[in-house]
Amino acid sequence: MSDPADLTIAEAATALRSDDLTAVELLAAVRRRATMTEANIHAYLTIDAEGAEASARAADDAFASGDDRGPLQGIPIALKDNMVTRGLETTASSQILAGWHPPYDATVVTRLRDAGAVIVGKTNLDEFAMGSSTENSAYGTSRNPWDPERVPGGSSGGSAAAVAVGSALAALGSDTGGSVRQPASLCGVVGMKPTYGLVSRYGLIAFASSLDQIGPITRTVADALAVLQGISGHDPEDATSYRGELPDFGSQIDRGVEGLKIGVVSELSAEGTEPAVGAEFRTMLERLEGAGAEIKELSLPSTAYALSAYYLIAPAECSANLARFDGVRFGLRLDGETVEEMMGATRAAGFGPEVIRRILLGTYALSAGYYDAFYGQAQKVRTLVIDDFKQAYEQADVLVTPTSPTTAFKVGERTDDPLAMYLSDLCTIPSNLSGDPGISVPTGVDDAGLPIGFQVLAPALAEPLMFRVAKAVEDLAGFDARPALASSEGAA
Amino acid sequence: MPIDIDIAKVARLARLGLSAEELAAYGSQLEGILEHAARVQALPTEGVEPTAHPLPMVNAHRSDEVEPTLDRDEVLAQAPDHVDGFFRVPAFLEDE
Numbered sequence: 001m002s003d004p005a006d007l008t009i010a011e012a013a014t015a016l017r018s019d020d021l022t023a024v025e026l027l028a029a030v031r032r033r034a035t036m037t038e039a040n041i042h043a044y045l046t047i048d049a050e051g052a053e054a055s056a057r058a059a060d061d062a063f064a065s066g067d068d069r070g071p072l073q074g075i076p077i078a079l080k081d082n083m084v085t086r087g088l089e090t091t092a093s094s095q096i097l098a099g100w101h102p103p104y105d106a107t108v109v110t111r112l113r114d115a116g117a118v119i120v121g122k123t124n125l126d127e128f129a130m131g132s133s134t135e136n137s138a139y140g141t142s143r144n145p146w147d148p149e150r151v152p153g154g155s156s157g158g159s160a161a162a163v164a165v166g167s168a169l170a171a172l173g174s175d176t177g178g179s180v181r182q183p184a185s186l187c188g189v190v191g192m193k194p195t196y197g198l199v200s201r202y203g204l205i206a207f208a209s210s211l212d213q214i215g216p217i218t219r220t221v222a223d224a225l226a227v228l229q230g231i232s233g234h235d236p237e238d239a240t241s242y243r244g245e246l247p248d249f250g251s252q253i254d255r256g257v258e259g260l261k262i263g264v265v266s267e268l269s270a271e272g273t274e275p276a277v278g279a280e281f282r283t284m285l286e287r288l289e290g291a292g293a294e295i296k297e298l299s300l301p302s303t304a305y306a307l308s309a310y311y312l313i314a315p316a317e318c319s320a321n322l323a324r325f326d327g328v329r330f331g332l333r334l335d336g337e338t339v340e341e342m343m344g345a346t347r348a349a350g351f352g353p354e355v356i357r358r359i360l361l362g363t364y365a366l367s368a369g370y371y372d373a374f375y376g377q378a379q380k381v382r383t384l385v386i387d388d389f390k391q392a393y394e395q396a397d398v399l400v401t402p403t404s405p406t407t408a409f410k411v412g413e414r415t416d417d418p419l420a421m422y423l424s425d426l427c428t429i430p431s432n433l434s435g436d437p438g439i440s441v442p443t444g445v446d447d448a449g450l451p452i453g454f455q456v457l458a459p460a461l462a463e464p465l466m467f468r469v470a471k472a473v474e475d476l477a478g479f480d481a482r483p484a485l486a487s488s489e490g491a492a
Numbered sequence: 493m494p495i496d497i498d499i500a501k502v503a504r505l506a507r508l509g510l511s512a513e514e515l516a517a518y519g520s521q522l523e524g525i526l527e528h529a530a531r532v533q534a535l536p537t538e539g540v541e542p543t544a545h546p547l548p549m550v551n552a553h554r555s556d557e558v559e560p561t562l563d564r565d566e567v568l569a570q571a572p573d574h575v576d577g578f579f580r581v582p583a584f585l586e587d588e
Binding site (some may be wrong): 100101103104196197210236239240241242243302305307308309311312319323326327328329330331332333335336337338339340341342343344345347348351356357359360361363364365367373374376377378379380381382383384386418419433434435460 | 497499502503505506507508509510514518521522524525526528529530531532533534535537540541542543544545546547549552554562563566567569570571572573579581582583584
């Protein structure tokens with residue numbers, strides 16, 4: 001058999017249920033791949049060797065005794081380090097949480113463990129999930145396995161890099177403005193943001209509470225579906241968790257696109273799009289048309305303001321969420337004569353520049369005299385974005401865009417210009433504002449061999465339709481390239 | 493429209509003990525970002541309700557039953573300074 005680290009979840013699930021492969025062997029293969037690649041890509045902050053080994057043995061025992069909990073049993077999965085893991089260091093890639101061992105597990109962690117999954121470790125991210133390149137990590141940037149001079153995207157860059165290279169068969173990331181979908185696109189893997197409320201945020205270190213969602217990063221669309229089914233569902237610990245009946249997410253996955261109306265958002269397919277990305281996008285549109293879909297150009301005028309609204313709403317919410325990191329109960333503490341001095345010194349030292357920027361921005365946008373003009377107005381723009389989407393979904397079943405206007409940029413290329421960095425999320429931010437689901441599917445590479453992602457957006461709770469179109473895109477693209485680093489022979 | 497920010501006041505509200513140089517640097521960066529973000533003011537929004545939350549939800553209640561929560565010793569083990577089960581911090585008020 002080929003190296004087990006290169007299996008998809010679906011392939012591994014079959015192999016684990018035959019005599020071909022044990023969970024312990026699968027974990028060993030994934031750990032070997034991590035050992036060979038970490039010096040180049042730095043995807044991980046912490047690898048839980050002992051815990052993973054114990055979980056793998058437990059999975060093998062379960063299989064042997066006929067206890068089969070489903071497709072995630074025995075599967076090595078990595079977690080972005082903004083999801084708390086009891087007793088295992090969790091840092092949100094910040095100095096302010098260096099050495100912090102959470103006293104509880106995130107709900108998604110509990111669900112993965114209950115499903116028999118093997119948690120390999122915690123992956124690198126932009127500090128507190130604020131960024132689009134992973135360069136804002138306080139523990140060094142991760143690198144793109146397709147070209148280690150380039151970024152893996154962000155903020156879930158470590159998770160995307162690990163899946164791309166095979167040092168995890170799947171990973172969880174979090175998506176507030178595109179932070180699962182954009183790194184997935186830049187790393188040539190699948191990344192998905194569910195409808196807001198489908199996956200519990202309990203134990204996800206909060207950035208922007210009305211925007212954050214945890215989502216899977218995998219090699220295939222079918223694998224993303226399997227992970228979503230394992231982690232989704234109502235959680236009484238999360239007051240924003242969706243309480244209604246859930247659709248069967250995979251019910252339409254193999255139906256194809258015949259007869260579907262696919263909307264192209266003109267405002268999201270133009271500004272700053274690299275020629276290769278534009279060409280790849282249009283090629284897939286032609287293929288979808290050939291497969292029986294109707295392509296329609298739609299205008300969503302308020303999405304041109306979505307980026308601006310996001311950069312008021314997200315910082316405002318983050319300024320409230322990050323107030324808890326004050327040196328009192330956990331994390332870093334610097335001394336001070338008074339508690340105010342202690343907090344001021346702790347936070348100034350513990351937070352990196354992008355986090356400080358966003359806290360300041362959010363505090364200002366919420367402060368007396370400025371609230372209505374900035375945060376209040378941004379919330380109204382959010383309503384207009386939601387209305388535009390509702391109207392669009394009356395004319396089309398799904399909407400499509402390139403996931404990111406560009407392929408992976410070089411490390412250091414955008415760090416001096418926050419606004420240039422923010423533009424990476426142009427195509428993903430609107431669906432965070434609306435709470436609708438979206439998925440990025442890799443379709444090809446540009447002339448430099450850098451992956452390009454195709455994004456499918458669907459109405460709230462229309463995951464079955466989203467997966468259906470995503471599967472069709474995946475089949476039409478036939479993209480099966482892997483980065484050179486994803487090899488059993490050692491670094492290229 | 494140039495935006496004038498009292499950055500020292502904002503930093504104080506956010507409990508960020510930044511130096512004068514840092515305040516100056518962040519202040520001008522913020523002005524740049526805010527000019528872009530302020531584009532939201534160009535959209536007509538009379539009669540538009542603000543959206544705070546994407547899902548239409550009300551009253552996420554659960555029954556008022558006592559259940560085990562966090563282990564106190566485990567929590568205190570992560571505290572920078574604690575005594576007799578309390579988190580200890582420097583004085584709130586300066587001595588006169």
